[in-house]
Amino acid sequence: MQDHILIRYGELALKKSNRNQFINRIISNIKRNLKDYQDLSYENRSLRFYIHLNGTNPDKLIEILKTIPGIHSFSIVSKTLETIDDVSILCKTLLEEELKNNTNLTFKIETNRGDKDFPMSSLEISKEVSIYLFRNIPNLHADMHNPDVTINIDFRKEGAFVYTNVIEGMGGMPSGTIGKASLMISGGIDSVVAGYLALKKGIQLDCIHFASPPYTSSNAVQKVIDLLEVLTKYTEYQNINLYIVPFTTIQKKIYEVVREDYGITIMRRMMYIIAEKLSIKLHNIAIINGENIGQVASQTLESMATIEEVCTMPIIRPLATLDKLDIVKIAKDINTFPISIRPYEDCCTVFVPKHPQIRPNKEYSKKEESLFDYEHLIDEAVQNVEKITLYSDKHHLYIGEENIF
Numbered sequence: 001m002q003d004h005i006l007i008r009y010g011e012l013a014l015k016k017s018n019r020n021q022f023i024n025r026i027i028s029n030i031k032r033n034l035k036d037y038q039d040l041s042y043e044n045r046s047l048r049f050y051i052h053l054n055g056t057n058p059d060k061l062i063e064i065l066k067t068i069p070g071i072h073s074f075s076i077v078s079k080t081l082e083t084i085d086d087v088s089i090l091c092k093t094l095l096e097e098e099l100k101n102n103t104n105l106t107f108k109i110e111t112n113r114g115d116k117d118f119p120m121s122s123l124e125i126s127k128e129v130s131i132y133l134f135r136n137i138p139n140l141h142a143d144m145h146n147p148d149v150t151i152n153i154d155f156r157k158e159g160a161f162v163y164t165n166v167i168e169g170m171g172g173m174p175s176g177t178i179g180k181a182s183l184m185i186s187g188g189i190d191s192v193v194a195g196y197l198a199l200k201k202g203i204q205l206d207c208i209h210f211a212s213p214p215y216t217s218s219n220a221v222q223k224v225i226d227l228l229e230v231l232t233k234y235t236e237y238q239n240i241n242l243y244i245v246p247f248t249t250i251q252k253k254i255y256e257v258v259r260e261d262y263g264i265t266i267m268r269r270m271m272y273i274i275a276e277k278l279s280i281k282l283h284n285i286a287i288i289n290g291e292n293i294g295q296v297a298s299q300t301l302e303s304m305a306t307i308e309e310v311c312t313m314p315i316i317r318p319l320a321t322l323d324k325l326d327i328v329k330i331a332k333d334i335n336t337f338p339i340s341i342r343p344y345e346d347c348c349t350v351f352v353p354k355h356p357q358i359r360p361n362k363e364y365s366k367k368e369e370s371l372f373d374y375e376h377l378i379d380e381a382v383q384n385v386e387k388i389t390l391y392s393d394k395h396h397l398y399i400g401e402e403n404i405f
Contacts, residue, residue: 002076005051005058005065006154006161010072010171023049025174026070029236033064045158048114062167067233069200071169075152077161082115084125088132090162091151095133095140098149098164106143107133107151114156125153173202175236180204181286181316182279184271185227185242187220189340190290190319192227193330197318198288199234206282207240208275210247210346219344225390226339232392243282244386245274250377257371260353264298265360266369268307270378276311277382286314292327293320297356306360 007030009023027042027049034040034051037060043050051061058076065074078094080086095107109126120128129151134140154161181198183205185191195205209224221244232238250270258266275287291299298307308315319327331337 002058002078002163003053004077004079004161005053005061006075006077006163007049007051007065008072008074008169009047009049009070010169022070022174022177023047025177026068029068029070029175030065032237033068034061037061043158045156048156066167066169068175069170069172069202069234070174072171073166073169075163075165075167077154077163079159079161082118082155082157082160084120084128087125087153087155087160087162088129090160091129091153092133092136094151094162094164095137095149099137102148103139104141105148106141106146107149108142108144108147109133109151109153111153111155114154117157118155125155129153170200170234172200175199175202175234176204178202178204179286180206180282180284181288182275182282182284183207184275184287184289185209185224186290186346187223187227187340187344188290188346189331189337190292190295190327192231192290192336192340193327193334194288194290194318195228195231196234196330196334196336198316199231203286203288204236205231205240205288206279206284207242208245208278209242210245210271210274212248212251213246215248215251216346217344219342220346223339223342223344225388227336228390229392230334230336230339232390238392240390242388242390243278244388245278245381246384246386247271247381250374250381253372253374253377258368261355261357262360262365262368263353264356265303265306265365268298268303269310269365269369270374272307272311272315273374274378274381276313277378278385279313281382286316287311288316288318290319291317292322292324295324297358300358302359303357306362306365309362309365 027044031042037056039054039056041052041054043052065071078090080090098105109130111122111125113122113125149164152163178201181203183195183198185195185207198205207228211221228240228242232240251267254266255263279287291304293299293301297303328337331340
């Protein structure tokens with residue numbers, strides 16, 4: 001009977017002095033996410049964490065566990081006494097269950113002897129169990145290189161655990177353990193994937209979106225809301241704050257006075273200045289975006305260097321060197337792709353010049369933006385930011401009369 005879920009931590013096993021802090025955070029997040037399942041109980045054993053099912057259907061829990069950062073993988077396991085006889089009988093039961101669907105399947109045994117006091121080696125355990133299976137199951141076939149099913153045996157002091165499945169988790173670091181950062185989110189494919197990868201590494205996010213009504217519609221903002229509601233399930237408390245910056249006045253001014261091919265460069269510089277001002281107010285220590293080297297004019301190395309010059313805060317680009325197909329694959333895996341391709345323009349796609357500058361000069365950029373009083377416009381935009389608090393199944397809107405901070 002599969003009566004436990006075995007949780008593995010992956011890269012956290014490499015941590016030393018602060019390992020327990022990270023593990024305790026994951027355990028807390030697991031319990032919080034599974035709080036609706038009252039029959040579950042838990043057991044923490046160093047680098048192993050067990051969920052006792054106590055009759056709960058594990059299928060209900062699998063999808064939840066896949067959304068918790070820091071879990072490398074997990075398995076639905078059966079526990080028995082730490083003896084060869086008991087383990088052999090349990091392996092026979094599990095293998096016979098597999099044979100019901102395919103009488104010609106091949107198998108192999110893999111053993112992890114976590115209890116070093118056990119008198120047999122891992123190889124000896126695997127050999128002894130295999131002999132028992134061949135004697136008690138007719139017409140059984142082994143394949144050491146490409147088996148249809150692998151029976152895993154984990155010998156530990158708390159008992160022996162047997163399983164045939166390894167389910168991949170998110171990996172990474174526990175939610176909220178690395179610090180807070182601001183995600184610049186447009187509504188396209190890339191920025192939400194960048195946010196997902198940041199969450200996966202334990203970064204807590206506040207999100208900043210630049211809106212330019214009437215040139216961008218309310219549908220564009222709703223698209224961002226829908227994207228972030230997908231991300232909320234990967235956060236510690238299943239909520240994210242979204243800050244919507246009114247950008248119309250700044251964007252119109254840029255395209256009135258700035259040389260056309262420098263319009264994108266100056267626009268992005270203004271966005272970075274605003275993002276940093278908001279980040280400081282929110283006590284965030286970095287800015288994250290979905291920029292990908294060479295993908296568009298503002299994402300050449302020269303453009304990035306010129307644009308980010310206006311910031312003193314670290315800029316993190318999780319997608320910087322990824323191929324577009326790899327980004328799209330992640331977007332499809334986390335179910336943001338269908339939302340991102342909705343045909344609603346954001347402010348980065350309106351007023352696009354025919355031939356944007358791909359190698360902008362820093363000094364010339366400063367000269368162009370000196371043509372208008374951008375500091376006053378930026379302060380005005382920051383004073384009129386709207387805040388939306390998003391949850392996994394709903395959102396609440398908070399609009400400040402002057403300054404939400």
